[in-house]
Amino acid sequence: MLTLVGGTFNTLHKGHEELLRAAFHTGNRVIIGVTSDDYVKSHKNKAIPYTKRAAGVKKLMDKLTENYEIHPLDSAMGNTLDVENAVLVVSPETYTSARRINEKRRTMGKEPLHVIKIPYVLAEDLFPISSSRIFKGEVTKTGRRKNPVKIAISTCNDLKFEAAEKFIRGIMKNYTLIKNTDYKTGGEQPFGEDTMRYASSRAMYGLKDNDYSIGIESGLFYNKINDTYYDLHYCIIVDRYSYITSGFGSGFEMPDAVMDAIKSGSSTNQFVEDSYGIKKIGRERGITGLISGNMVTRSTLIYESVRNAFMPRLRPDIYEREFRP
Secondary structure, three states, rough: OOOEEOOOOOOHHHHHHHHHHHOOOOOOOOEEEEHHHHHHHHHOOOOOOOHHHHHHHHHHHHHHHEEEEEEEEEOOOOOOOOOEEEEEOOOOHHHHHHHHHHHHHHHHHOOOOEEEEOOOEEOOOEEEEOOOHHHHEEEEEOEEEEOOOOEEEOOOOOHHHHHHHHHHHHHHHOOEEEEEEOOOOOOOEOOOOHHHHHHHHHHHHHHHHEEEEEHHHEEEEEOOOOOOOEEEEEEEEEEOOOOOOOEEEOOOEHHHHHHHHOOOOOOHHHHHHHOOOOHHHOOOOOHHHHHOOOOHHHHHHHHHHHHHHHHHHOOOOOOOOOOOO
């Protein structure tokens, strides 16, 4: 049985290594197609000469096995329409091509190839490592950012800023967090879908020339089953490629007295100040801290919303997200 894998392998990086290792781990003889210089030129791509690219692949494979071959690849499908009983290993970027290959094989009356799709290999900034990014000087071959990841958060509330940074510093090392105060929302206390709209507005105002922009808004959501409002934090993240992800923090039931105050034109902060003499609770532990005896604070709920908004970015292949920078 054979395992097929192909690519340009321009500036061999961590993503290429994971692709070739996955092919090796199938236990089969590995046939590696490296795009020829003519094929690269016909697609107007820039690449180092074939001999150097093939030599880089050989150097890695020699560390893994002797059971492999390297051949020039002169077409998108190579020999994938001719072989039988083979495995095709692809990256998320080339998975669509693998599907086209199998569709073509079916029209020819042949069994489809077994396809193994590896996950995206992400750089420190959670964007995939690529040769083009390495050429541009954005990242190293291992995915380390050369310049800080620029992340804006549109808020005047230090609590939101600090909670967002707490999560980000757990997944990135080289970053700069920017507080953007130049934004507009729609009102003091959003309800339902307005919460998402206000958070989105915050994020869009902060994007500018940053890698990411974050908008966080808390809003009240009505549950008709028990005739009760819940307080939820909503985070939306937009990146420089216009990809958007979002997430909610845990929701909790709002007291009727607070809701009565809000519906009469007051606010949660004002209700707590009038009732308990605590000022600006929304910039500290929040009403959830007051209710729970600080077991759960507003900072925790903000953190959860940011974490959940980043989750699809940690495994974009599972969400079938295709990067097209």
